[in-house]
Amino acid sequence: xxxxVIGGIVALVTVIVLFSGVSVAIGLLLVATLFLWIFDGPRSxxxxxxxxxxxxxxxxxxxxxxxxxxxxxxxxxxxGPDLYEALERWLTRVPGGLLVSNLGACALFxxxxxxxxxxxxxxxxxxxxxxxxxxxxxEVAAGSIxxxxxxxxxxxxxxxxxxxxxxxxxxxxxxxxxxxxxxxxLTLLFIAWAIFDTWRRGAASSVLSGVTYSWREKFEMxxxxxxxxxxxxxxxxxxxxxxxxxxxxxxxxxxxxxxxAVLIYRMFSYxxxxxxxxxxxxxxxxxxxxxxxxxxxxxxLSSLFVTQSVAQWIGALEVNRWVLMGIINLFLLVAGFFxxxxxxxxxxxxxxxxxxxxxxxxxxxxxxxxxxxMEIGLITPPVGLNLYVINGIxxxxxxxxxxxxxxxxxxxxxxxxxxxxxxxxxxxxLPTAVMGVAL
Amino acid sequence: MTHTPAPSEAGATYRPPLVLRALTAVSVGFGVxxxxxxxxxxxxxxxxxxxxxxxxxxxxxxxxAVIYLVIGATLLGLAYVQKLRGxxxxxxxxxxxxVPARRVLAVxxxxxxxxxxxxxxxxxxxxxxxxxxxxWTSESVWKFPLWISYLAMPxxxxxxxxxxxxxxxxxxxxxxxxxxxxxxxxxxx
Amino acid sequence: ETLxxxxxxxxxxxxxxxxxxxxxxxxxxxxxxxxxIYPNQTLFKAREQYTPLSRGQLDMTIFPLSYAxxxxxxxxxxxxxxxxxxxxxxxxxxxxxxxEDIEEIMAGDDVKTLVHGYLAGGFGSNKGxxxxxxxxxxxTIRAAGSSFExxxxxxGASISSMASSEIYxxxxxxxxxxxxxxxESFLSYRLYEQxxxxxxxxxxxxxxxxxxxxxxxxxxDNLTPEQQQALTDASAKAEAWYLExxxxxxxxxxxxxxxxxxxxxxxxxxxxxxxRELAKTTxxxxxxxxxxxxxxxxxxxxxxx
Ligand code: NA
Ligand code: NA
Numbered sequence: 009x010x011x012x013v014i015g016g017i018v019a020l021v022t023v024i025v026l027f028s029g030v031s032v033a034i035g036l037l038l039v040a041t042l043f044l045w046i047f048d049g050p051r052s053x054x055x056x057x058x059x060x061x062x063x064x065x066x067x068x069x070x071x072x073x074x075x076x077x078x079x080x081x082x083x084x085x086x087x088g089p090d091l092y093e094a095l096e097r098w099l100t101r102v103p104g105g106l107l108v109s110n111l112g113a114c115a116l117f118x119x120x121x122x123x124x125x126x127x128x129x130x131x132x133x134x135x136x137x138x139x140x141x142x143x144x145x146x147e148v149a150a151g152s153i154x155x156x157x158x159x160x161x162x163x164x165x166x167x168x169x170x171x172x173x174x175x176x177x178x179x180x181x182x183x184x185x186x187x188x189x190x191x192x193x194l195t196l197l198f199i200a201w202a203i204f205d206t207w208r209r210g211a212a213s214s215v216l217s218g219v220t221y222s223w224r225e226k227f228e229m230x231x232x233x234x235x236x237x238x239x240x241x242x243x244x245x246x247x248x249x250x251x252x253x254x255x256x257x258x259x260x261x262x263x264x265x266x267x268x269a270v271l272i273y274r275m276f277s278y279x280x281x282x283x284x285x286x287x288x289x290x291x292x293x294x295x296x297x298x299x300x301x302x303x304x305x306x307x308x309l310s311s312l313f314v315t316q317s318v319a320q321w322i323g324a325l326e327v328n329r330w331v332l333m334g335i336i337n338l339f340l341l342v343a344g345f346f347x348x349x350x351x352x353x354x355x356x357x358x359x360x361x362x363x364x365x366x367x368x369x370x371x372x373x374x375x376x377x378x379x380x381x382m383e384i385g386l387i388t389p390p391v392g393l394n395l396y397v398i399n400g401i402x403x404x405x406x407x408x409x410x411x412x413x414x415x416x417x418x419x420x421x422x423x424x425x426x427x428x429x430x431x432x433x434x435x436x437x438l439p440t441a442v443m444g445v446a447l
Numbered sequence: 448m449t450h451t452p453a454p455s456e457a458g459a460t461y462r463p464p465l466v467l468r469a470l471t472a473v474s475v476g477f478g479v480x481x482x483x484x485x486x487x488x489x490x491x492x493x494x495x496x497x498x499x500x501x502x503x504x505x506x507x508x509x510x511x512a513v514i515y516l517v518i519g520a521t522l523l524g525l526a527y528v529q530k531l532r533g534x535x536x537x538x539x540x541x542x543x544x545x546v547p548a549r550r551v552l553a554v555x556x557x558x559x560x561x562x563x564x565x566x567x568x569x570x571x572x573x574x575x576x577x578x579x580x581x582x583w584t585s586e587s588v589w590k591f592p593l594w595i596s597y598l599a600m601p602x603x604x605x606x607x608x609x610x611x612x613x614x615x616x617x618x619x620x621x622x623x624x625x626x627x628x629x630x631x632x633x634x635x636x
Numbered sequence: 637e638t639l640x641x642x643x644x645x646x647x648x649x650x651x652x653x654x655x656x657x658x659x660x661x662x663x664x665x666x667x668x669x670x671x672x673i674y675p676n677q678t679l680f681k682a683r684e685q686y687t688p689l690s691r692g693q694l695d696m697t698i699f700p701l702s703y704a705x706x707x708x709x710x711x712x713x714x715x716x717x718x719x720x721x722x723x724x725x726x727x728x729x730x731x732x733x734x735x736e737d738i739e740e741i742m743a744g745d746d747v748k749t750l751v752h753g754y755l756a757g758g759f760g761s762n763k764g765x766x767x768x769x770x771x772x773x774x775x776t777i778r779a780a781g782s783s784f785e786x787x788x789x790x791x792g793a794s795i796s797s798m799a800s801s802e803i804y805x806x807x808x809x810x811x812x813x814x815x816x817x818x819x820e821s822f823l824s825y826r827l828y829e830q831x832x833x834x835x836x837x838x839x840x841x842x843x844x845x846x847x848x849x850x851x852x853x854x855x856x857d858n859l860t861p862e863q864q865q866a867l868t869d870a871s872a873k874a875e876a877w878y879l880e881x882x883x884x885x886x887x888x889x890x891x892x893x894x895x896x897x898x899x900x901x902x903x904x905x906x907x908x909x910x911x912r913e914l915a916k917t918t919x920x921x922x923x924x925x926x927x928x929x930x931x932x933x934x935x936x937x938x939x940x941x
Contacts (some may be wrong), residue, residue, distance in 0.1 A: 033535055
């Protein structure tokens with residue numbers, strides 16, 4: 009049978025299986041097992057646990073639980089609310105100041121956390137109730153946090169960048185640097201939209217300007233953000249000061265955050281500590297289970313020569329390189345609807361990268377484009393991890409409202425992709441300036 | 448991602464039979480083990496960084512140990528995360544269905560999940576047994592016996608299978624309000 | 637019939653070309669046999685290929701045999717310091733009774749060698765040049781292979797284990813001072829951008845790794861005599877080419893380093909002897925202790941002129 013036909017059937021079966029409500033990891037395993045059984049024979053099933061194990065047998069992947077611990081421990085202390093309060097006091101005169109401060113907090117938190125759901129949860133827990141209390145519509149509150157959280161994987165450090173680096177054997181340090189300017193660009197676009205939207209609505213901004221803070225109130229907040237800044241500095245020193253490799257840095261960050269939680273924020277109770285550990289374990293196990301299953305799934309696609317055939321098909325397209333880039337973006341966008349970022353990257357990046365580089369695109373620039381696509385996937389159903397997080401924080405906001413609120417931010421992301429296509433230097437300049445010409 | 452009513456009173460106070468609660472307690476126990484394995488991975492990595500950059504000594508075993516710890520935590524934590532309803536899925540369709548149909552779908556999905564976990568348990572045992580019988584080690588200087596790490600495969604999927612059987616029972620026989628929720632935040636404890 | 641061949645390298649790598657050559661020759665022989673190559677770890681991960689090969693889930697692989705040293709400790713002799721002096725010596729070793737012993741062990745795992753081949757490597761450092769054992773004192777180094785780690789630790793180096801993909805940034809930020817790996821990896825990871833001094837594999841080199849093309853024995857035995865013949869003929873041709881390319885690979889890497897302005901150091905015969913003496917008190921005893929007939933195997937390897 010033609011691998012492309014098999015690929016079509018696999019895609020259809022995967023969609024049906026995933027929509028049944030089965031967990032993503034088991035769904036991927038079931039589909040992989042079914043097709044291996046049919047096309048490679050029952051003998052191939054003996055390799056299932058080894059494939060699963062092999063996928064997780066990588067030091068760099070193991071930074072994922074550590075980044076999650078960072079987020080969970082910060083979210084459980086006053087560090088987050090303090091930072092948020094400080095930003096709010098300084099930004100009250102800006103239209104939509106609260107929105108802006110939430111987006112800023114997301115961007116700052118993203119600089120420490122490698123995970124979007126973690127960023128989303130940490131900022132959302134305080135941001136969403138606060139915004140709604142001050143008269144922001146539910147969809148704006150939820151949408152901005154859902155979108156702001158996605159910055160977690162674009163601004164370094166980033167779990168998906170690490171996964172991309174492993175899958176494509178590109179430099180992870182360089183990938184992190186490539187994400188910095190686009191991450192700031194996207195933050196600015198988000199903020200610009202938030203200001204414009206609030207100004208447009210008119211009424212909301214008058215609600216906000218009611219609260220004003222004295223300079224004294226503004227300055228007294230500054231010392232309270234120091235622990236937060238120290239952690240950021242500590243992580244950056246470990247990363248760029250010759251102390252730790254990028255994957256080891258996550259452990260430094262996790263350690264600093266746990267220490268800050270206990271020593272500075274006085275998290276002495278075993279119960280609070282356990283909640284941090286429990287939440288981290290839950291999210292880590294869920295993500296690593298999906299990663300292991302995605303490894304088995306991509307083995308199946310590779311063994312049946314599906315991915316290679318799709319790649320060859322895209323590669324053989326006699327089209328303009330920008331049309332090619334458009335097709336690839338469409339593919340990533342659709343894949344992102346159904347799969348979590350890590351799974352999409354593991355399955356498609358090694359296949360797409362040779363095509364991308366052959367067409368004259370920079371692999372680090374492409375990593376940024378891919379990451380923004382994955383960010384869109386995080387806030388679109390059916391598999392949108394950030395949507396699940398928002399739903400957990402504010403169960404009474406309906407999915408439709410969250411989607412409506414995040415739609416303009418999806419627009420910002422698409423605009424960012426267009427800007428990056430017009431000015432690729434935004435992604436490639438920093439890594440080259442810091443680390444020399446790309447590999 | 449759809450909205451189902453919050454667990455009803457009957458669901459919230461529902462207690463499954465003792466055997467099921469005991470099995471769930473085992474899952475929770477291994478969940479605690481998994482959590483501390485992840486914490487240990489953080490500590491070992493920091494230890495490695497310290498030994499290498501401050502003491503300037505060799506770091507032979509740490510990278511490997513961290514890998515084994517996190518793989519172990521992932522597998523041993525499967526059952527606990529299942530208990531917390533932490534394994535994400537696309538719950539669009541189940542949320543749209545009326546309760547009886549939702550119950551049927553939940554039973555089918557859980558049964559399929561059980562079949563998959565059983566497959567992984569079966570072949571995972573083979574993988575462990577081969578490494579144990581032939582005394583395979585890692586190829587590093589540390590020469591860590593691989594059966595210890597491979598044991599997490601049958602053990603983890605075995606525990607997961609056990610927790611799934613508990614859930615299958617609940618899906619089939621418990622009152623509607625106690626049906627498995629997809630969102631961990633709304634799990635019964 | 638189609639055989640699946642998996643390996644970990646990119647399509648530009650010499651090892652991929654060896655696989656491609658065998659595949660092309662077999663196809664040209666027109667014996668109804670196709671070899672489907674899966675490069676870049678797209679089927680199995682780099683270090684996870686031996687088990688599926690020995691179980692027949694994978695038909696062929698090009699594989700550094702020492703990766704399976706945890707399953708068959710005797711394989712550690714295929715990445716042992718001071719055992720191989722240069723590429724011609726490596727070729728003689730491949731044809732020696734020592735290699736027959738290794739192949740017998742492989743046969744026990746249902747694995748058969750098609751193409752023999754060794755690749756050489758060197759040292760790269762940011763703390764002076766590494767030629768003799770005294771040069772690694774206090775140097776943080778990432779070495780390829782446990783026998784090398786034992787020897788370097790014996791020379792006073794501090795060993796740091798990390799994934800090969802992290803070497804570049806570790807050298808850049810100073811987490812690592814030095815590294816030791818194959819010429820091909822020095823080139824493909826572009827380490828010349830980060831290293832101050834490079835000690836290539838020259839007339840005498842310390843680091844040789846056996847990386848043969850393997851096939852599942854049962855799979856091979858089930859082929860028709862014509863198919864077996866075509867595969868054997870193709871392999872013989874590829875083996876000669878592999879040896880030639882291995883020699884050239886060292887020169888290509890050295891040139892890339894020299895062009896990048898990296899200082900090139902040379903390992904003398906005295907340096908080599910000093911390393912070998914050190915290995916005799918570190919890696920060799922460790923090996924002999926671990927493998928039941930380790931001393932015999934080691935003597936067999938050392939006796940090859
Ligand atoms: Na981040
Ligand atoms: Na999505």
